[in-house]
Amino acid sequence: MEIEELKNLIDKSRKIVFFGGAGVSTESGLKDFRGNKGLYSESFYDYKPEEVLSSTFLYNNPKVFYEYYRKNFITKGIKPNDAHYYLAELEKKGKDITIITQNIDGLHQLAGSKNVIELHGSIYRNYTVNTKRNFEGIDHILKAEGIPYDENGEMIRPDVTLYGEMLNQEVLNKAIKALRNADLLIVGGTSLTVYPAANLINYYSGEEMIAINRDYIPIRNFIKGNIGEIFKQLR
Numbered sequence: 001m002e003i004e005e006l007k008n009l010i011d012k013s014r015k016i017v018f019f020g021g022a023g024v025s026t027e028s029g030l031k032d033f034r035g036n037k038g039l040y041s042e043s044f045y046d047y048k049p050e051e052v053l054s055s056t057f058l059y060n061n062p063k064v065f066y067e068y069y070r071k072n073f074i075t076k077g078i079k080p081n082d083a084h085y086y087l088a089e090l091e092k093k094g095k096d097i098t099i100i101t102q103n104i105d106g107l108h109q110l111a112g113s114k115n116v117i118e119l120h121g122s123i124y125r126n127y128t129v130n131t132k133r134n135f136e137g138i139d140h141i142l143k144a145e146g147i148p149y150d151e152n153g154e155m156i157r158p159d160v161t162l163y164g165e166m167l168n169q170e171v172l173n174k175a176i177k178a179l180r181n182a183d184l185l186i187v188g189g190t191s192l193t194v195y196p197a198a199n200l201i202n203y204y205s206g207e208e209m210i211a212i213n214r215d216y217i218p219i220r221n222f223i224k225g226n227i228g229e230i231f232k233q234l235r
Contacts, residue, residue: 001210001221001222001223003223003230003233006223006234007234009184013095013184014096015097015098015178015181015183016090016095016097016185016186017097017100017185018087018097018098019100019185019188019201020099020100020102020187020188020190020227021101021190021192021194022102022103022189023190023226024107024188024189024190024227025105025107026189027083027228027229028079028080028084029078030075030078031072047064051163052064052065053068053162054164055163056164058157058162066146070142073104073105073123073160074123074138074141075105075106076138076142079107079110080107081107082232083227083230084107084108084110085111086231086234087099087231088112091112091114092112098178099113100178101116101119102120102190102194104122106123117171117174117175119167119172119197119200120161121158121159121168122160123138123141124136124138125158126140126141126158128154128156129154129156133154134159135150140156141158144156175200175203176203180204182204183207184208184209184210185206185208186212187211187213187217188212189227190213191217192217208221210222210223211223212225213227214226
């Protein structure tokens with residue numbers, strides 16, 4: 001598929017869903033998980049990242065969890081790239097577009113997008129583990145020395161889906177509804193290997209589906225390349 005064809009499909013569509021993965025954020029300087037130099041290629045205190053990023057590890061070894069989490073996931077100073085800005089511009093121009101993201105970095109919102117469904121949560125939302133009291137932003141995590149606690153001594157945890165936890169059903173239902181109602185699906189920056197999130201695209205019943213990724217995805221309309229660079233040509 002050519003860039004001009006992509007532009008024409010976007011222009012004529014009524015309801016767009018953009019389904020994005022880690023590749024959308026790597027162009028902003030964040031590491032992905034499964035790449036050659038991704039987080040999963042690096043151990044941490046002899047722990048595998050998949051182990052550290054589990055709910056069991058969080059509750060059994062929170063000090064090490066938060067050391068790893070602050071180092072790799074608190075994205076202060078990281079800015080959106082052309083992919084984020086292009087999608088936000090479409091929304092500002094009146095396009096009915098829903099972003100379904102597997103990322104937790106909040107970069108779509110920082111770029112200006114409002115209609116964002118975060119499948120795996122967000123670093124900008126946190127809550128106390130027992131009373132479920134909400135804390136917005138990242139300051140409580142950053143300012144704490146070691147494990148973050150509230151004023152009552154209750155541990156605060158990020159509102160992100162860790163290994164061993166289920167995706168939020170309400171969030172999944174919103175994503176499914178958006179996909180079922182869309183007439184254009186753009187899959188970007190993901191190899192569709194993260195489950196159960198990758199299964200969601202099966203709910204799309206429209207005729208036009210496009211994939212943009214650095215590595216090949218077995219989708220008929222495929223554009224090889226970095227998502228930010230492709231979308232920059234459309235801005």
